[in-house]
Amino acid sequence: MTAQIRIHDIPGGIHPPENKAQSTTRGVEQPPLPARLILPLLQHIGVPAEPVVKVGDHVLKGQLLATAQGRFSCALHAPTSGTIAEIGPAPYPHVSGLHEPAIVLDSDGEDRWVELEPIADYRALDHVTLVEKLAAAGISGMGGAGFPTATKLLSRPDHRIETLIINGAECEPYITADDMTMRHYPAQVVTGIEILMHVLTPEQVLIGIEDNKPEAIAAMREAAQHNPTIRVVPIPTKYPSGGEKQLIQILTGREVPSGGLPADIGVLCQNTGTALAVHDAVMLGRPLISRVVTLTGGALERPTNVQALIGTPISELLAFAGLQRERLHRLVLGGPMMGFTVDPQAPIIKTSNCLLAATEQELPTPPPALPCIRCGLCAEACPAQLLPQQLHWFALGKDYPQLQRYNLFDCIECGACAYVCPSSIPLVQYFRAGKGEIRAIEQQHTKAEQSRVRYEQRLERLQREAEQRERDRQARAEKAARAKAAREAREAQEQQTGAATEPDLARVKARIPTLSPEQKQLKIAAATARMALQKAQKQLNANPDNSDLQAQVVQLEQAHAEAQQAFEQATSQEDT
Template structure:
């Protein structure tokens, strides 16, 4: 057996009660086929998928029902066979409680599969072909983040991935979905890791598991066997399952602030994601189900189930024996980073790893927040080595520049600071609000900059068009002048001939006025350019004056008017001076 590699510690961290044994006693159970599935089109980070089915259409299990909308998006597939009854807003598992556009699928009970195309000889395939298969299977990170897996695997050419980390830590209290996945699906997980190795070709593969999961550790070690990957047992500590924290524990490397693991040659994937990759490549199955923990004191039989994506949460709670009279708070996820669900008719989605049905004794309401006593416990507990106390004050004061200077976006919102706070200050809520405000400001600035660029491009286009029109007008004027001169010359010739016939010829006196007029009409190249410049400056001034008349409070236009007037005056004076010099000559 390969020796245990060195592990490092992370700063901060806490040890909350684990409460994991409640949901591991019954193994991994299979959920009955639900009568109705709700399939939101947004189950991942990025753009929502676009439906490709019609209401009333019958679909088969595994059939594509919504295609990806852009690179940062994931398709959605039918978890069972049935009839599409609606495409409409439906309850959605999110802290906001807002509805989300979803496909409502009524099961026909037959669970009939569409044609599958497994790829057993994937080692003969190019990595890009495997990425396309993973993308088409609709796989996004099953650890909770929901980032499209194919996008994460397709690192930039300058990013060589030398270390692949498989995250099996599952540090959040109560959640045991990954634990049961490793206990019951270890060979499939390892096969999925081998697919990832074929795509990335890393130098080493590390599977990190906390030491409170002995059964999962044994199952994974047996499945790994002599393969070139290591199962690394790490001490139980929250939040060791954070991506940056796990990287530091297993490699001693730190991801730069604002950077990505790929910047230091590392890529992380969850054990559930590796299982989904196995199903997509070796079985040809899209992501239509996941293993979810059902736990909490309000349930008679806490357990882990493999459930179809889109199964209503109420069906899952009923399967686990919900005691409604004891339910105080229903949480999606764990007690540290989860959020309260407002509607049990919402479905589970690809990122739903746990449903916590807590009693009031188990999840009591937080006490009223008290003033900060500057004890420093929050800073000691922060795994990102931030200063939560300072971030709290800047968030209250809406000092967004200072929040960014204090690296607010390095906060992983693990809740360790709020857990140890003796004043019960909801620090994470302040940090989330601050992040949302900063993102909103950046979005507004981006839109304003985009509008400014569009306005400037339009102005440049209008000036080019005006200049072109002026050039064309000058060309027409010169052509007309030449034609008029030709006509006058022809008329003068005819008149001369008639005079010669009537009288004796005598020396013709030159028409000095006409010659001088013709000289004035014919402009040199330099005079033409000066005239065009004066006309362009005049049009720019007139256009700005019209815009100012329509928007008298526009300070930018008011500041531009004197500059435009001066430019027009200088251009006109230069042209007049040239014309005056020519007349003197």
């Protein structure tokens, strides 16, 4: 009998109202095909994809639209068949609300697939080939920040992955996308897990699911019962147990080092939605073009979960769920703890797991923040064992070195500290802003360091060039000195042997040709005639139609030829 997995507790955490039941009664529905899809080129952490299509191109469902740019990037595929309408800035689901480059696809309504290439037996392939298949399918993490899955699988090639953890905790209120994925696609999720096992060869696989999801636990246990390596582990319901580091600690008792990765302790985490996407990519040959999204909140008539195409405008999904605009107070992408207000014209992307159309009663307007009373409740709730009240003061004072000393970047921005704060201080906003400032400063320092290095390299190059010029000058001076010494030595030798200098000068003068007075006159006449001819030719070039100049040039050419001939004849007679 398999040994029982010991469940470990995590520090801090809270128990907010779950509000999950309202969106789990209708299964996973299929919304209508959108008329227009907006596909941002950045749907993951890293570098935006590069378009390989142009406006006017007709594409098929699953066809490659943009290629990954390096390891930290993901390919993008067409969620349906249609025509490329635009490539440029478009609404983007981000806390900033800014537009981002995107490909806009107008559907033709036919939803025709490109030819797919499923893999009949993935076990016959090596892990590198499988990872390349996942990269080509554009799969990124679907439960967090969207880290490219292929890169994550190869992030620590020198580390042995002993434990593969599948994150099915889904601890945040309202969100049920992973729950419904495990209920309705358990066999596909398990197959995706086995494909990941083939790549990583872990010693054990642990599927962590909060105990408030009994249907998902039962479905996953039944689907995985044939594989003894895979263990479904119910964990206590507590927010934020679904955080990567927190789930690792709950299931293994080990803590990821500050600033480190799970691979540093032999662990790798993947989301259940990612496992389903891995199954579709390998077994069906389908790229990542859709995902399960929770549509919930008091402003919706029929909360549900949908299998939505990537790029579907949020407004169309809300309309499918029966949005009551008069009741809508705040539209949040994600959950109430870590989500952010979003523009309904923006599309869903690969990391979009929930749309919360909240009423005033569900997400009331927070009261004005009051001064911190140092109650310490935030520190008690922090799952990362930080000191939020200290970080708050350092963030207010823009004391960035202190923020780093107090491990600001270990904050997972779960919002537990702000949830329990009696002064209603938006702590997470301060921490997020502090991280952004520190990253900006580090980027400036990096650029300054690069500029310094380039400046020093330029100085070194100029110094080398100056030294080379000095060496060349010295070499020329030495060569001239040697020539002068040789000449002086030769002259001294001639003086010692009694050789006279005057005969040498006479010989040199004898080589210089001399002209008689008559020859000199003829030479001057020829040169004068040549100069007159050249002057006339210039005037003729400026006025080519002048007949007088043409006649004058002919006469001067004849005069020059006669003068030159007379000089040459006189010179030749003298030589003979």
